[in-house]
Amino acid sequence: MWWASPALASPELLGLLDETERARHSRFRRSDDRDRYAVAHALARLLCAHAAGCDPREVVFHRRCGHCTRPEPHGKPHPGGPAAGWEISITHSGDRVGVALTRGLPVGLDVEGITDRDLDGLASYALTAREHAAWRALDAADRAAGFFTYWARKEALLKATGQGLAGGLTSVEVSPPDAAAALLAWHGPEAPTQVWLCDLDAGADYRAALAVVSARPVTVAVHDASVLLNQSRQMFDSGSALLPNPR
Ligand SMILES: CC(C)(COP(=O)(O)OP(=O)(O)OC[C@H]1O[C@@H](n2cnc3c(N)ncnc32)[C@H](O)[C@@H]1OP(=O)(O)O)[C@@H](O)C(=O)NCCC(=O)NCCS
Ligand SMILES: [Zn+2]
Missing domain, CATH: 3.90.470.20 (4'-phosphopantetheinyl transferase domain)
Structure with missing residues (x-):
């Protein structure tokens, strides 16, 4: 699992999100909610992309809710596309953003x-x-x-x-x-x-x-995501196709 700070939010990281995520991001009224969301979703995409060996923008998150019929996508995000088979969980509160990644569990x-x-x-x-x-x-x-x-x-x-x-x-x-x-x-x-x-x-x-x-x-490896997020921001800014190593 990886910890990050919402202070790492940047326009470059927003560029990693898909249209649905960007629309949700723009609906938050408070800038700290926007920053937590942007960092959490950019990080989730980077981790899935690294695990699957693909571009973060190719990762799909399917959201399913087994409890209601509200039309907009909500519930737990499940990676799809090239990242199918991986599982994630996202959390954010105050100055903390966390993403956990497992293979299949x-x-x-x-x-x-x-x-x-x-x-x-x-x-x-x-x-x-x-x-x-x-x-x-x-x-x-x-x-x-x-x-x-x-x-x-x-x-x-x-x-x-x-x-x-x-x-x-x-x-x-x-x-x-x-x-x-x-x-x-x-x-x-x-x-x-x-x-x-x-x-x-x-x-x-x-x-x-x-x-x-x-x-x-389960053996848990806990990582600080700040290096990954900063490197990714620079790499995507410079148009590089290479993914930094999350560790
Ligand atoms: C979402 C929820 C599981 C976690 O809430 P929280 O502690 O306030 O927030 P956290 O930051 O720890 O977790 C939020 C993340 O959990 C994930 N999540 C959402 N629903 C989830 C679910 N059912 N199971 C697992 N993860 C879920 C999402 O990734 C979400 O972050 P995102 O919206 O940025 O993608 C909880 O608020 C909840 O169950 N809400 C639904 C209640 C509701 O509205 N019910 C009616 C419609 S079903
Ligand atoms: Zn629901």
């Missing part, structure tokens, strides 16, 4: 900025009875970070299967924040039988988690 990545706004309300909405009791037992000073550890773990799992929040945060039960990340229970017809989950370090003000639908343990 459904993956979910989530990063959340820690805030103490309406924690009690959010906890009642998102936590199961067992999680809620463990969360209330935390020292008051640890509750904000603890809540977002829960949220990131649960949402990473729901993003791996593509259910997203429509799957229901309380359908998934995970270990308490002071214990290693683990799935304890998953209710519902779309629950995978075997899944792998870990926390990621996204800095003191954030909590992040990665889930992979896999029967076997």
